[in-house]
Amino acid sequence: MEKTVIRYSEALKHQVVDEIEGSKFSTIERARKAYGIKGSETVRNWILKYGDDKLLPRKVRIETLKEQNELKAARKRIRELEAAVADAHIDYCLERSYLRVACERMETDPDTFKKKHAMTLSDIRKKRRGM
DSSP states (O other): OOOOOOOOOHHHHHHHHHHHHTTSSSSHHHHHHHHTOOOTTHHHHHHHHHSOGGGSOOOOOOOOHHHHHHHHHHHHHHHHHHHHHHHHHHHHHHHHHHHHHHHHHTTSOHHHHHHHHTOOHHHHHHHHHTO
């Protein structure tokens, strides 16, 4: 079965958008049906491209107090986690820098030092935390 592709002229697109903006049609759906436009999103896309998007229906989300509180709590938790990640990154950078300085003073490079002492940064952190 062969699919038919319909192409609309620029003039028709502008005419439909102008007529919706000029209140000839009360809804996008009525304009679509009047012109026999099959695609349900076609006229909407024309309005986005050629017209005033204020003509498009708005979505309004109504939430319960519980949902609003959950959203606030989730956003707060995200901020806390982002701060924790930033702190961990700073700690990592500092530890890496301290290791480099110590290795420079011992006249060795960090990789050699870690191999020789079979240490990783996670081992250093564990020892520092007393684990």
